Ligand SMILES: Nc1ncnc2c1ncn2[C@@H]1O[C@H](COP(=O)(O)OP(=O)(O)OP(=O)(O)O)[C@@H](O)[C@H]1O
C-alpha cells in the first residue's frame with residue numbers, strides 16, 4: 001500500500017514556507033493585497049462559483065500575485081452569477097458578473113495586473129451588499 | 132445542486148453567515164442501512180423556533196430583509212426525493228445542526244462531487260473558523276480538524292496556496308482509502 005499523506009508531511013511544507021517568509025512579511029499587510037470575494041449563495045454555487053474561486057486561488061499563486069480570496073453570501077445579483085468582487089489596494093471595490101474561468105483569467109491579466117477595467121462590471125449600490 | 136459537495140458548501144455558507152466560529156461537516160455512508168448522511172453543525176447565532184419551521188418551506192415569503200432562501204429547501208427536497216429525510220435543529224445563541232439523510236442506492240441520490248475541494252475552499256477562505264471534517268464509511272473513518280493543522284503550521288497561514296494544495300491531496304488520498312460504492 002502506498003503511503004497516504006498525513007499531517008507529518010505538512011511539516012515539510014511549513015518549514016519551506018517559513019524559510020521564504022522573512023522576505024514576504026513586509027508586503028503582507030492586508031490593505032496592500034488584492035482582495036477577492038466570490039459570492040457563494042445557493043445561486044452562485046449552482047452556477048459554478050466553486051470553480052471560479054478555485055481558479056482565482058490557483059492562478060493568482062501561479063502568477064505570483066499575493067491576494068486574499070474569500071467567499072461571501074448573497075450579493076444580490078442572482079441574474080449575473082457567478083459574481084466576484086475585486087478590491088485593488090487603495091481602490092473602491094468593483095463587482096464583475098457572469099464570471100467563468102475565461103473571464104477570471106482576463107480579470108487577473110487586465111484588471112488585477114494593470115488596472116484596466118474588463119467588461120461585465122455590475123454597477124453597485126454598496127448599501128445593499130451584505131457580508 | 133448537482134452533488135453533495137455543492138450542498139455542503141451551501142449549508143456551510145449559512146453557518147458562516149450566522150457568524151459561526153466552529154463548523155463540523157460529517158458524511159456518513161452506510162451500505163448496511165442503505166443511507167448516505169450529510170451533517171453540518173455550527174455554533175453560530177442559530178434560529179428561533181418560528182424561523183426553523185419556516186426555513187424548510189420555500190414558499191413562505193414573510194421575510195422582509197431578503198428574498199426566500201433556497202439552500203435548505205433544496206437540500207430537503209433532494210434528500211426526500213430518495214425516500215430519505217431531513218432534520219434541522221437550531222437554538223438561538225447556540226447554533227444549528229442540519230442533517231440530510233439520503234437513501235444510498237436510490238437512483239436520484241446525488242453523487243458525492245468534489246467534497247475535498249469544497250472542504251479546502253472553506254478552510255482557506257475562512258482561516259478564523261475552526262473546521263472539522265469527518266467521513267465515515269463501512270470501510271473506515273477519516274477525520275480532519277483545522278485546530279490540529281494550525282498547530283502543525285506553527286503560525287504559517289492555513290490559506291497559503293501550497294498548504295491548501297497539500298490539504299486537498301491529503302483529503303483525497305484518505306477518502307480513497309475508505310471509498311465504498
Ligand atoms: N446555520 C444557520 N444558522 C442561523 N441561521 C440560519 C442557518 N441556516 C439558515 N439560517 C437561516 O435560514 C434562512 C434560510 O436559509 P437558506 O439557506 O434556505 O436560504 P438563504 O441562505 O437565506 O439564501 P440562499 O441559500 O438561497 O442563498 C437564512 O437566511 C438564515 O436566516
Ligand code: FES
Nearest residue numbers: 043074076077078
Ligand atoms: S440569492 Fe442570488 S445573488 Fe443572492
Ligand SMILES: [Mg+2]
Nearest residue numbers: 042141145202
Ligand atoms: Mg443559504
